[in-house]
Amino acid sequence: MSFAAKQLGFAYGLHDATFELPKTGLVTIAGPNGAGKSTLLGVMAGLRAPYRGSCTFAGREVRQWAKRDFARRVAFLPQAVRVEFPFTVEEVVLMGRTPYARGWFESPEDRGLAEQAMATTDTLAFRARDFRSLSGGERQRVILASALVQEPEVLLLDEPATFLDLRHQLALYRLLATIARAKLVVAVTHDLNLALQFSHHVLVMEDGTIRGAGAPSEVLTADLIASVFGVHASVEPGSNGIPWMRYDA
């Protein structure tokens, strides 16, 4: 068991959310705007407190974790990062090593891990560049690299594909699926087809509660989409055996 929530609530955005998440796999969170997806992710990341009810990670309440210990096991990726100062890409990636830092400077091991993470996310080419000079898609990959060097068991991503073009969206989700073989990856998404295609588990949210949870092809039915999003959708069999969703305009 990794995360488990019981009647979890936070301010106005979240109430009575109850669910359990597995230790590995790709979990997507879907739902209309204002459904509480980002709030839920923030609570799970230990960034939104005080919450009501219970939200445990590895059996212990999120609020009771020491921040540094928690950061070694759970990494959070915001939707976008706005940087005002001239940090280089490598500096941004190395910041992910802070929860392990013993002194002022990075160790050779830290640098090796950063190199590896930049290779995984295909960002080595611009390691010395000013982070602010990157495109939205490049930034997203750098932020992912910075989360990977935390060596977490869980990655929490808030709409990671928002600023990406089609090719990069697919590449990102393929990468997340690979990572999810050994870790738990939780991603908020608006793209139900990405959820169907890549995730093992989906949480559908509406008005701050969980409306459906389980295997994507079982949960994401035309009825549920109609009642949650108010959109008429039809689920069709895809060429690779994975269902495909069509929306009526």
Add this chain to the structure above:
Amino acid sequence: MTRSVAWSAIAMIVVALTAPLIGSTHIELGRAFAGVSPDREILFYARVPRVLLALLGGAALSVTGVLFQCMLRDPLAEPYTLGVSSGASVGAVLAICLGFRATGLASLAGAAAVLLIVLGMAVEGRRLSSFTLLLTGVTMNSMAFAVILFLHNLASFSQSFAISRWLMGGLDAVEYSTLAWLAAAVIPVCVVVSARAPQWNLLAIGDDWAASRGVSTTALTAFGYVAGSILTGLVTALTGPIGFVGLIVPHALRLRLGADHRVLLPCSFLLGAAFLGVCDTLSRIVIAPTEIPVGVLTALCGGPFFLWLLKSKRRSLWL
């Protein structure tokens, strides 16, 4: 990185050693050390204390500039943004109007009062947001300015002159005991601030960014605000507000050295000291025997240099 710090240290030492030798009156070192009047008095009781005050003041203001820009994630923040120096000014102006001699102590009290008010306002339910900090600080600045205008309006002619002089900011020779006090506060605070450089790096990107990497952001922000306010309050009490140092030194260094606070903070300390030392020397000699207020000079020297830097590296700054 160590090389940048070493060069900065050399620059500061050169300024510290040469600035006392330069001035409107020619002095000879040999005569000064032999205790011959007036060379001895000019060197040891006029110039050296003043140069030391400039060095400590420049260092403290630059470090505070780096700190506040980082905490507020606002490149235009400076030591005076969060209200403490306005509190110091109100204290000093009030002391002048009431005929109270110790303007330094009064301005310290003013700075402390603002520090407590802003902190009290910005802490909500054990959380501290840099946004509330900024709004409270800016509001305190406006209110303090209004109080100063009001007091100035009531003041007599000679008081009015004293008030204007104080608000201009300036460096005067102070007692060695005062300098020792200042150094005993400024240096440890700057060391403690610099020791947390890795955490400032995280906070410079964002609260959530830092918190999700293990930093207690509320505690760190409160610490930064108190540390910066102590530095600014102490220096302002002795020199009045000297503008531009806390804005230009951090920016010039970021353009050259990048944003890593492990380099930025020590270099800001050293080169901030050197910058104010040079400006003070110029203010004593440019139209000698009359002096230019040092705040005028920091803006006049720093401004064009900064514009040139912006133009030459504009793309990397505004990207």
